Structure formats: C-alpha cells, structure tokens
Amino acid sequence: MSTVNIPSPNGQPKIGVYVCHCGINIAGRVDVKETVAFAKTLPNVTVATEYKFMCSDPGQEMIQKDLRDGKIDRVVVASCSPLMHEPTFRRAMIAADANPFLFQMANIREHVSWVTLDKNAATEKAKALIAAAVKRIVLHRPLEKTRVPVTSDVLVVGGGIAGIHAALTLAEAGRKVYLVEKEPTIGGHMAKFDKTFPTLDCSACILTPKMSAVRAHPNIILWTYSEVAEVEGFVGNFKVKVKRKPRYIKEDLCVGCYECVEACVFKKGITKDEFNVGLSKRRPIYIPFPQATPLVAVIDPETCVQIKRNKCKKPCVDACERDAIDFDQKVEIKEIDVGAIILATGFKTFDASRISRYGYGKYPNIYTSLEVERMVNAAGPTGGEVHLQNGEKPKTVGIVHCVGSRDSKTNAYCSRVCCMYSLKLAHLIKERTEAEVYNFYIDMRTPGKGYEEFYEKLLKENVHFIRGRVAEISDWATIPEEEGKLVIRAEDTLIGAVRRIPVDMVVLSVGMEPHENVDEVRRLFNVSCSHEGWFLERHPKLAPVSTFTDGVFLAGACQGPKDIPDSVAQAGAAAAEALALIDRGYVELEPNTAYLQEEFCSGCKTCLGLCPYGAISFNDEKNISSVNGALCKGCGTCVAACPSGALQQNLFTDEQILHEIEGVISYV
C-alpha cells in the first residue's frame, strides 16, 4: 500500500480555508480570528479568511472569486455539519467550474461550539479539525458523478386505497404501472368499511370508481393474488420477480357471473370468509365481494376437494359456460424492469384477544371495530343490521378506545384513527339500533378537517363519553340489574368515581399494527423499519415518502398509522416523487463508492457476503471480486473488512483517513 501524495492537478495544491462565524453559533465559542491566523500557517494554504455566514450568497461568492482568480484549487470550509451545507458549497464550486470533490468540511459547530463550554478548548479543537481537513484535502482527486438511465415503469406494491391512488396518478401521467396485490381483489381495508368519517360518505361509493378505473386503465397492469418474490438492481433499474399464485380460474375468461360459486358441491360456506373478517363463511370457490376488482372467482386450494383430493364431481366446471376453470394452473413468475417502487403494503388490525381482560373470544357479543364495520355495512354478513348473537338488537353498547394502542405492553404509539372511527361507529350504532352508546376513552384525539366538529355532533347526540381506560370487561354481575350483561368497569376520571356499566354489546376499537411479515418485505425491498415495524421514511419531516433506498417510496399506513385522507395524500406525494425520478431520465450516483485495486485482490470472497446492497459480485474468470459502482452506497463495510486492502473507497481512501488523523494528532 503506497502513501505517496497524489499531486494536485496543477502541481502544488493551493488550499483555501474559510472559517464561518455562523452568527454567534460558532463565533460565540471559537476564536475565529485566531483560527484563521493558525490556518494561514498550515502548508499549502494560500487563502485563509473568515465570514459571518459562509453559506450565504456573499460567502459562496468569496470562494468562487478565489477559485476563478486561481488563488486556490481546493476548498476547506470550517462551519457546520456536511449534512447541512456540503451540497451548497459543492454547487458553488461547480458554478465556479471547479470539481466539487476537491472540497472538505470541518465541522466546528455540531462537533465543537455547540458541545464545548470552554472557549480555549473550543478554539484548539477547531484548529485541530481544520489542520486535519487541510492535510486530507491534499489527497483529494477530482471525481465525477456517474449517470445511469432510468426505466420509466413503476411497481406499486399493495392495492389498498394508497396503492390505488398512487397507481392511478402515475398511470394518468402516462407511466406504465404494475400494481401487485396479494389478495384476490384490490380495495384493501377501505373496501370493508361502511361509512367514512367525518363526512359519513359511503366508503364503497367513493372507492369502487377508483377500483374500476384501475381495472380499465390502459397503463395499469393489475396483478392480484400475487406477491413480489425478488427485487434486484438499484434506483432507476430494478429487476423484480412477481409470483402470481394460481387462482385456478382463467382471468381473461371469467366474467364474475357467480354460476360456479352457486354450483359448488358445498351448498353452504365452510370456511371463514376473510373479507367479512370471520363473521360469515364462504365456499371453496368464491368472489370476495360483489364489487371485487378484478371480478374474477378464485378457488381456495386449502378447502377445494378437487385440488386437495382430486375427487370431486366438479359441478363448477360444468356450470361455467366460458370454460374459465383450470385446475392445472401453476405458480407463474413474471419478470419486470421498473425504475421506481412504491410500497403501499398497509397494516393489520390489532388482535384483541391479546388483552385477556377485555374478554374478546371469551364472551359472546364482544366484537372488534373491523367486525362491526362489516356488520353495519349493508353489503355485510348481517345486511347492515347490528344485532347480538341471539339476533336481538342491543340496548346498550360500550365502545372501548385504545385497544392495542398507547400501551407499553402492546403498542406504545397512538393509532390515530381509532377515536374518529369509534365516533363514527357510535353514530352508526345509535342510528341503526337507538341504543345507548358509551365511549370509554383516554384522550379524545380529533385533529383533522371537520373532525372536532364531528365529535361535537356526537356529543350533541347524547352519546356517553367516559374518560378512563377500561379496566375489565366481564359477565360477573354484582347486582341483579347486571345479570346477563357484560359489565365494563372503568374509572370515570372526570367525575372521580369507579363505575360499572352493564352493556349488551362491546366494540373494541383495535389499533393498527404492521404486518407480521414486515421483516421479510423489508429485506426484499431493502428498506428500514422503525422498532415498531413501520417502514422508515428518510426524514420524518422533509422526506416523508422517501426511504433510505433510492427509488423506493412509501405510501399509506405501511409507514405508520394513517386515515384515508392522509394515505391518499401520501400516495399522491409518493407518485410525484417517483415521477420526478423517472422524468429526469437518469440518476446521478455519488462517487463515494468502493473500488477494487485488482492487483491486491486475493479472491478470498470476504466482501461478498458483507455488502448489504448486493453490489459486489465475484468474477470467476479473474478469480477476483468486482464492485458495481451503481449499486454501491458507499457504506464502507467491504473496505473495512478487506484483509488485503484491495478495496478502497472514493473520498475515504486509507491514505485520506490516515492523513486526517495525522492532521489532528500532529496539531495536538
């Protein structure tokens, strides 16, 4: 390994050092004048100066003027974190026709002035960091960003309202969209709801037009009952394999006439209907719901006698006039190239039986909110009637908020939608049954347009609100009036009394949770998760739909609990971000990538398994590794691991880092 100085492009390097005051952020602790005087003494420094705000236009112009006048050819700015202003100064250098990588920042704000109390110590540390930057920049080489063309198609994963909206937006912009959904129909959770808060418009009435628009759009290729199996490649050039599960029905022939469903040997439902969240049963051949998109039957291989045991009279085949049933269908793998991926995989509801003291699954007439959504839905299993298991209408109903939310034992976060949907269900239940409705809440959270007004409407409807988390639901009666009822026990914290309220029916307002297989999905698309399991956005405020993997965007509740308006807004944002990427036609890749010095590589393959981005492959002919610069994210893992030092990283070569350390040490 050589430590020879790489000479400046034009002989002896000429370094300009610019120290920023950042108002008093830096100057309040660091003696800037002394620092500048020190910088002037360092080798190869031709210009050393200070300014109140280096990032301002006059500050940048100082650098540009010195570059244009030929006084300097390398720039060290001692100011804030490179995360903040490195792009600013690099742009300034490009504008002055200099290579933006002949630049180094010394962070004397976050690393010095903000964290050091003693003024002398701060000044000394600032000097050391400047010395290190000056020493290091001598070794900087001009680098070029590489440009890679971008495929214009987009993959949208998940066909709920977020995925639907993102797909439609992109398709309207003329992009080809692959919409992949794991269920037999698109629509997601929204298709199961009856009314939406706070406007109480019919969920199906506003969703189904969008669903059929997806079906009809020439730019959308809709693959339901399918899953993404493999993702390779990088931003702008993803290669994706989609697994299409056999539905045993030819999609192009089926018209959704229900003849096969009627003909099935099972005259009644035999297994839990997923769409009605278990409130009804379905047959082995079924169409999830009348507005399913695509309106194509599907055969469940778990329960179909023909598929399981190969001995059925197959009346469905005889009933189908279009010969659409095909028991020989196999898994199909589709390979597609896409430029961007939008993840809209949604959420699942909290399993209420995890909180045993609420008695879900133990007592009859305790339902989760999603079950009640189906119950109040006119197309649901009860035809919109809310009734108890004995068929009677409930006279009193208790709605328990925060089930599986705001609880360190289950989920610590607030699921954001439960207060509002509980209010909506309270309204619908009161409307359908005229029952007395009690809401048990910790805090009433109604932030949103028209939400607080909806709460007031419910207050005026004389729905009871009891502020207090429900302690226990049981059928244990202590007085005769409670016999045969479910008794909810909670403290009314506003009155200051523990109350026992007997009800006929309980609705558990379950929170939102990430899918169980979120880890699998996260690995597949190489995105990060928060510790709860929600996909992590690049920045919580300023990049809410981007991920740390370029070209993969987030939409809807897979990023965190969200209601319909927020999901749709985010889906639109994700579609716009994807379009911005695709419409530019190319991606620029940072040059801080790893590169291989072939003559040093011993072919030990240590690096192969370490690369989190799959950027390293092995060249069997030459018996050495090879780095795909387009995939490399510059994490440096391989560089650190390479036993022979054959792998080096642009902007972070061993020499550069050692020089930087030397700079600090030699000053100290």
Add this chain to the structure above:
Amino acid sequence: MNKWQGWRKIRYESDLDPQFVNEIASIPGGEKLYSCIQCGTCSGMCPISPYMDYTPRQIIAMIRAGFKGEVLSSYTTWLCASCYSCTVECPKDIKLTDIMYAAKRLAIREKVYPKRFPTPVLASEFFKAVENYGRSTESWLLVNLFMKTNPFKIFKQMGLGLRLFSQGRLSPKRESIKRRGELKSILKVLEKEHMVKSKDELVSTGKEIA
C-alpha cells in the same frame, strides 16, 4: 396523618338517573350542555371553585352521567356567586350559571338541598318574609338565618349586632306593607301559574313530580 376517608363507593349504572341531563338541559339554552368537552375552563375561571365540593366541570360531567343525587345535594350550586365568569369564557357557550340555578331550583323542589347551609336558608327566609310582609326586615332575617343554620353563631356576631342596634342601623320592628292580603293573592296566582308550567315541563321530560 390523613384521616381515613372510608371506602370509595363503586357507582352502579342502575343507581343513576339517565333522564337527569335532559331535565337540566330543558332550560332555555340548556341544550348546549351536551357540547361540553370537559376542558375545565369554568372551574379555572370560578373564584369560588376552591371551596366547592365538586368543581363546576365535575358538576357538568355528573349531570351528563346522571349523578342526580350528588349534584342536587352538593354545596357547589349554592356557593355559586353568579359572577358569570364561567359562562363568559366557556368555549362551547354553555350557560353554566343558568345550569347552576336550574340545579338549585330542582334541589329545592325535590327538597334535597343541604338543609342547614346558609345560602338556601337565606333565600327561603328572604322569600318567606317578602311573601308575608311585603318587605324584608334585616334583624328578623338575621335571627331566622342563625336559628335555622347554626344558632350558636349568633353569640359570635352579637357585638356587631348590638353596635348596629345602638347606632340605629338595625331595628327590631318588623317592616311591613299595607294591604298584605292583596300581595298574597297576587303571589298565589303567580305560584299557581308557575306550578302548572313546571308540571308541563316535567311531564315533557317523562319525569313525575315527586
């Protein structure tokens, strides 16, 4: 050491009166009561809330939940000085002072107000004096008030009373109007009207007169 407070009582729904809220809300503007968001502005504004057994916010919560007995027998309504601070600042425009009066009226009608608490006694004694004599005589009013609340307090105030008496500020002579019989018959008619009206009111809320 704190004094042992005794067992906290669990509140059973069957002990509560679900119609109570409608009874109170039937006063003019009373329907605003349903909009209460329990923010506590009323209790914060109230200059007397530190002396109340339930704060005004709690009174509203208890009315909504049907805690009729507690509300009607509480001291809160009687301590209310009718300064209207709560009503002025309420974000939901609830006429809290009016609700206090409604609760007081109901408490007198149902005879559940705190019997020896000065405010209701003073109110009823004043009314009785005016009803009988057409005028209130302060000396008699004071004596009656002390007798019906705490007779021993009269000794504490005796010095002040005697001084006022010697200065001619307090006279033992009962003041009266002429033709008291005419006043009586006016009041009788008025009371009859009022009873009929309140009977209707109560019938409309499905509550019988106790």
